[in-house]
Amino acid sequence: MSVASKPPTADRVIIRDVSWQTYECLLKDLENRSAPRLAYDRGILEIMSPHFGHEEVNRALAAIVEIVLEEMEIDFRNAGSTTFKREDQERGFEPDSSFYIRNVERVRGKNKLDMNVDPPPDLLIEVDLTHNSLNKFPLYTALAVPEVWRYTDVLKIWLLNESQYIRSSTSRALPILTENVISQWVQSSIVEKRPPWLHATRLRVRELLSEGC
Numbered sequence: 001m002s003v004a005s006k007p008p009t010a011d012r013v014i015i016r017d018v019s020w021q022t023y024e025c026l027l028k029d030l031e032n033r034s035a036p037r038l039a040y041d042r043g044i045l046e047i048m049s050p051h052f053g054h055e056e057v058n059r060a061l062a063a064i065v066e067i068v069l070e071e072m073e074i075d076f077r078n079a080g081s082t083t084f085k086r087e088d089q090e091r092g093f094e095p096d097s098s099f100y101i102r103n104v105e106r107v108r109g110k111n112k113l114d115m116n117v118d119p120p121p122d123l124l125i126e127v128d129l130t131h132n133s134l135n136k137f138p139l140y141t142a143l144a145v146p147e148v149w150r151y152t153d154v155l156k157i158w159l160l161n162e163s164q165y166i167r168s169s170t171s172r173a174l175p176i177l178t179e180n181v182i183s184q185w186v187q188s189s190i191v192e193k194r195p196p197w198l199h200a201t202r203l204r205v206r207e208l209l210s211e212g213c
Helices: 020-029 052-071 137-142 179-191 194-211
Strands: 012-016 037-041 044-048 084-086 091-093 097-100 123-127 147-151 155-161 164-168
Touching: 020 037, 020 044, 037 137, 052 097, 052 123, 052 147, 052 179, 052 194, 091 137, 137 155, 137 164, 147 179, 155 179, 179 194
Parallel strands: 123 147
Antiparallel strands: 012 044, 037 044, 037 091, 084 091, 097 123, 147 155, 155 164
């Protein structure tokens, strides 16, 4: 193996010339741990250990999704950072958060997912506050993830259109939400106390739903 020439940050390292078998062994060794998270793209391995700020944003985004779905009375499954991989594609990843919404019935009751048979998550969340992660869009494309929320300093929504991701100001999975609204709510979550923020976010969601009636 050879380490990539780009100097890694404190919480992220990229290694090249890694076999699929090595990736599988690492997944097995780490399967009962929440960190580090691995991403693999045809010989390139990213190892990422999320820090506090990263997880704070991730949890806020996941909470927003859950609140909206609850208020819309739409069933869902929060798949968290489940490992999604396909050996024939030599690609795999562990998102910060992921949700089954449209395809929830197809994964209900399952303990493990097989991406050769099961659908990808309907909505995937990626947080990159350091702007130096492996480009994971080829991984998401290979597994046909319909929608990706990527948060850097603001949120950007990407929708899969055939074989490429196209930027969208509005979520397809949760049409009442826009990039700007989500970004504002996440930023407020960082400075506000959690219970008031959750309560206020739920009220804002209800307002948006009533406006759409």
